[in-house]
Amino acid sequence: MKKHDQDFIRRQNRLTVFEMIKNQHPISRAAIAKRTGMSPTTVSRIVTELTEQGYLFESDQVSEGVGRKSTLLDIVSASVLSIGVELDRGHMNVGIVDLQGNLLCGGKYPRDPDESPDKTIARISEAIDGLTKLQEIDRTRIVGIGVGLPGIVNNEKGIVMFSVQLGWKNVALADRLKELTGYEVAVDNELKVKALAEHLKGVAIGSSRTALLGFGNGVGSALILEGEIYRGETNSAGEIGHTTVDPNGMMCECGKTGCLQTYINIGSLLSEANRIRPIRTIEELFEARRSGEQWAVQLIERALMYMAITVNNIVCMYNPDSVILSGELVDKIPEVYEEVEALCHSRFIWEPLRGSFAFHRSELNERGVVIGSGLLSQNRFFELS
Known part of the structure; x- marks a missing residue:
């Protein structure tokens, strides 16, 4: 097997294990191996990596039957933070999301429907800076920014191809926002990230x-x-x-x-x-x-x-x-x-x-796009890790 194929499988396995722990915690290594079909050795290797990097912790041993004990794995929620952004015609919402998809804080900001892409992107950067300072957020824990907006989005390149509501066409949103903030940026359609949030948290x-x-x-x-x-x-x-x-x-x-x-x-x-x-x-x-x-x-x-x-x-x-x-x-x-x-x-x-x-x-209402965008950013981070 070619090296890039092996690397891809390793990344996918890592993401699969991590998502299972996020969504089904606390959970044992044995249960992960059984549900994913991975070998116990592979699961243990991935869990060790994630634990050493500070994303997981082991809880007390619990019984899984007569004479058997298993250590359960859980998530360190505050180990990773991301910024979730919702853009709409007349407003934008910005929030900070933890590893379990909890919205820690956020703010709503008016937006002129005729506002230019450059001005909107600059205001997103300013809102993020203001929010992190106000809430005294450790910015070293922020792994990226996710943006959800109405329209057709090239999600791989972070380009807004066409948005009737925003009046945008071929806007390189991810690249421009990364230049201002220094963070990796994931961009997607607002309903796609909202559906993701409802699936994971709603x-x-x-x-x-x-x-x-x-x-x-x-x-x-x-x-x-x-x-x-x-x-x-x-x-x-x-x-x-x-x-x-x-x-x-x-x-x-x-x-x-x-x-x-x-x-x-x-x-x-x-x-x-x-x-x-x-x-x-x-x-x-x-x-x-x-x-x-x-x-x-x-x-x-x-x-x-x-x-x-x-x-x-x-x-x-x-x-x-x-x-x-x-x-x-x-x-x-x-x-x-x-x-x-x-x-x-x-x-x-x-x-x-x-x-x-x-x-x-x-269930998530107006929080859904911000939470989903934040989770999208985290998924991108762990896929690339």
Whole structure:
């Protein structure tokens, strides 16, 4: 076997063992060997390396049966920290994440929708510097930065290929941010990292096939298969918001007509609402519906119908065991989740697939992208170690 193939297998084995300890701690060496199929010698070698590097510790011996004792392994949570960043049209969130995916601290910062990439990247660097100083964080423990944002991302090179919400195209985000901070930077689509966070820390723990849907300023989805992000050929898998539902429909920000998201996303709903009367926020629109204004009732019920249709389409395509609703619409408006779930169960899920999946509301909410981005950065660090 060629040396680079051997090195790749060693790195993968190391990452597999480390992820198992992170997600199933405390756990014994014997249990790791049994569940991974690796030899006890290989597992012991990897565990010794990780322990010497300060990532693991051994707990007291416990009985695993008559006459048998085994030492359990656990994670040193504070041994590694990473920065998680969420970028959106009107704000950015920055947080510090530990080895177990706990959000230690964070801050939310306004962002001008027309802000240039260079200015945004500079402000991310400033926010990180301010947060670490304010919280007195030991920066030598920070292994990197993860950034989640809406749009098409070349995750291997850290380039934002196209983001309608940010107005960015071909922005070398990872390289520019590394120049300012000195840290390695991982960049990915916001829903992909959010799905990863829900799988590791949220409602989808134990799921083998998780589909996450995001309804907010855009509409998108992400899929986690056996713990891995499903990316597609160009990391564009999940862009369901730009599937065409009516070729003669409304114009989308992407330049096409009739995209699914034009019937659901916050910007489109507010644009249509303002044809009737001034409506500034999505909360005001739902308040008009609660007050019985018929135009608002019809506009929102159409959006809820298309949300349920989106769930059905995802379920039919991927047959997940868990479906998670997330995004600003779900987080801000309490009734959205319940009404979409009811529509799915009563009308829109294809009958053979009814009851085949668990239906969840996002548990991590607005923390999800920051946590997922931080975990993505840590995964990149351990893959390269």
